[in-house]
Amino acid sequence: MKDQDLYNYILGIADNSLILGQRLGELCGHGPNLETDIALTNIALDLFGQTRSYYQYAAKIAGDGRTEDDIAMLRNERDYKNVLLVEQPNTHFGHVIARQFLFDVYHLQLMNALQHSEDEMLVAIARKGVKEVSYHKRFSGDWLKRLGDGTDESKQKIQEAIDHFWPYTDELFDMSDSDKKMAEQGIGVDLTALKDEYYKQISEVLEEATLTIPDNPYSKRGGKQGIHTEHMGYILTELQYMQRTYPNMTW
Amino acid sequence: MSEKEVKNLEAIFEARIARDEKIEPKDWMPEKYRQTHIRQISQHAHSEIVGMLPEGNWITRAPSLRRKAALLAKVQDEAGHGLYLYSATETLGISREELFDQLHSGKAKYSSIFNYPTITWADIGAIGWLVDGAAIINQVALCTTSFGPYARAMVRICKEESFHQRQGYEIMLTLCNGTPEQKAMAQDALNRWWWPSLMMFGPRDADSPHTEQSMKWKLKRKTNDELRQQFVDQTVPQADILGITVPDPDLKFNAETGHYDFGEIDWDEFWQVVKGHGPCNKERMEARVGAWERGSWVREAAMAYAEKQAKKKVAKAS
Ligand SMILES: [Fe+2]
Ligand SMILES: [Fe+2]
Ligand SMILES: [Fe+2]
Numbered sequence: 001m002k003d004q005d006l007y008n009y010i011l012g013i014a015d016n017s018l019i020l021g022q023r024l025g026e027l028c029g030h031g032p033n034l035e036t037d038i039a040l041t042n043i044a045l046d047l048f049g050q051t052r053s054y055y056q057y058a059a060k061i062a063g064d065g066r067t068e069d070d071i072a073m074l075r076n077e078r079d080y081k082n083v084l085l086v087e088q089p090n091t092h093f094g095h096v097i098a099r100q101f102l103f104d105v106y107h108l109q110l111m112n113a114l115q116h117s118e119d120e121m122l123v124a125i126a127r128k129g130v131k132e133v134s135y136h137k138r139f140s141g142d143w144l145k146r147l148g149d150g151t152d153e154s155k156q157k158i159q160e161a162i163d164h165f166w167p168y169t170d171e172l173f174d175m176s177d178s179d180k181k182m183a184e185q186g187i188g189v190d191l192t193a194l195k196d197e198y199y200k201q202i203s204e205v206l207e208e209a210t211l212t213i214p215d216n217p218y219s220k221r222g223g224k225q226g227i228h229t230e231h232m233g234y235i236l237t238e239l240q241y242m243q244r245t246y247p248n249m250t251w
Numbered sequence: 252m253s254e255k256e257v258k259n260l261e262a263i264f265e266a267r268i269a270r271d272e273k274i275e276p277k278d279w280m281p282e283k284y285r286q287t288h289i290r291q292i293s294q295h296a297h298s299e300i301v302g303m304l305p306e307g308n309w310i311t312r313a314p315s316l317r318r319k320a321a322l323l324a325k326v327q328d329e330a331g332h333g334l335y336l337y338s339a340t341e342t343l344g345i346s347r348e349e350l351f352d353q354l355h356s357g358k359a360k361y362s363s364i365f366n367y368p369t370i371t372w373a374d375i376g377a378i379g380w381l382v383d384g385a386a387i388i389n390q391v392a393l394c395t396t397s398f399g400p401y402a403r404a405m406v407r408i409c410k411e412e413s414f415h416q417r418q419g420y421e422i423m424l425t426l427c428n429g430t431p432e433q434k435a436m437a438q439d440a441l442n443r444w445w446w447p448s449l450m451m452f453g454p455r456d457a458d459s460p461h462t463e464q465s466m467k468w469k470l471k472r473k474t475n476d477e478l479r480q481q482f483v484d485q486t487v488p489q490a491d492i493l494g495i496t497v498p499d500p501d502l503k504f505n506a507e508t509g510h511y512d513f514g515e516i517d518w519d520e521f522w523q524v525v526k527g528h529g530p531c532n533k534e535r536m537e538a539r540v541g542a543w544e545r546g547s548w549v550r551e552a553a554m555a556y557a558e559k560q561a562k563k564k565v566a567k568a569s
Pocket of ligand 3: 329383411412415
């Protein structure tokens with residue numbers, strides 16, 4: 001493939017949206033009330049919309065006849081490059097919100113920066129993405145505050161969720177070889193430059209939510225190298241079920 | 252109010268309905284009208300949100316990203332329908348909490364069709380085609396019903412339901428134009444969803460106690476049997492286009508009446524499911540009650556937070 005690095009770079013971004021969308025899709029109809037159900041479904045829809053744009057572009061770059069669905073559903077686990085954070089389960093609503101917020105802050109930074117890419121297609125996707133992800137971040141941030149400054153129970157639950165996911169945040173700023181090459185060419189984003197601002201923004205909202213900023217120095221990583229948690233296989237089992245069971249058919 | 256005054260109000264009310272005027276929440280209405288509407292509109296709302304479950308069951312397994320997004324959007328529409336309909340019911344002086352209590356305790360009913368399982372992808376097509384199709388036939392009649400908030404909600408909902416129906420039919424069409432295995436999947440889904448879809452129109456007219464009063468209030472414009480016939484007449488030619496067979500050996504076009512004659516519904520099955528013993532009644536209720544209970548700390552937190560914010564605002568202002 002001529003543009004192998006660009007292809008890898010796009011998948012690295014797209015896989016996060018795909019897997020987080022898949023997690024949110026599990027929740028549809030099971031939320032604490034209709035309004036949150038509708039809002040989380042909206043977020044999932046945005047993420048799948050982005051996913052499709054990325055994979056359609058990646059399929060064009062690959063130029064080997066594979067479609068967006070082949071790329072989304074017919075890779076082996078080691079070839080998915082999403083961060084570990086997005087594949088973590090919906091243990092309870094606090095986990096859903098904490099995971100979402102910790103991702104949304106990063107995601108918005110990424111979309112903002114990607115608007116200045118040298119690649120026109122990525123610029124177009126990012127422009128749309130900025131609007132969508134700003135809404136995601138507002139939703140998760142507002143809920144973080146409600147749960148943090150709500151009842152004793154909600155505070156304890158959301159704090160536990162933030163503490164739980166904290167070690168997964170550092171991986172967001174890891175740069176793969178393709179990430180580095182793309183950043184050098186002005187196509188990709190230098191993630192390391194986003195890190196300080198990320199933790200600054202997160203800390204501000206946590207403070208406003210009357211929550212404690214975790215000081216856990218340990219981190220968990222691996223997704224960006226395709227080394228996932230034990231959850232990933234089950235996500236893919238459902239995601240790939242139809243394509244694997246009934247190969248080469250049109251749906 | 253004296254008996255005479257009530258009689259007078261009732262006469263004015265009946266005359267308004269006869270003139271096709273809309274009844275609004277603040278208008279005087281007979282208590283029975285109010286109760287019947289609470290029952291029917293909330294039952295409809297419950298059906299929308301319980302209906303999210305069998306379809307939501309396939310979101311993570313949808314065969315393509317396009318289908319996944321369309322299914323998510325559809326299930327989200329159903330949540331929206333639930334929301335408008337609960338709001339319409341609330342205008343009659345009952346809270347959403349009470350309505351949920353009625354659903355969770357089994358006091359309120361919801362459409363029995365959602366007590367059947369979705370076991371293949373073709374079921375998602377069949378539901379859109381048949382179940383949304385049957386719902387539209389029931390609901391188009393309600394767009395001109397006498398209670399204003401219900402009629403207006405129905406207009407909005409019907410538009411989205413016809414979109415769902417087309418989408419479901421398109422899933423079926425894709426399957427039927429696909430491999431033999433896909434076509435068999437479509438046929439199997441039709442076999443399982445056909446009769447339950449006919450049951451969606453309710454008991455035969457002879458066994459339908461509320462029909463007369465509901466017709467009078469324009470809460471019903473056509474009887475169960477008329478609507479069911481309309482559904483059969485509309486749907487059989489669509490099955491022909493798909494090239495799959497409606498599972499009814501007695502189904503036959505009657506040139507004299509211009510309608511399809513069709514076989515007898517298994518009314519024992521109908522009543523079994525209505526009474527709570529269908530394939531998934533228990534699972535659907537457990538899912539609804541479970542979501543509500545698991546969400547209680549979240550709703551409490553949101554309320555506590557809103558109160559704190561309101562207090563802060565007051566403190567700032569004074
Ligand atoms: Fe609906
Ligand atoms: Fe409906
Ligand atoms: Fe629908």
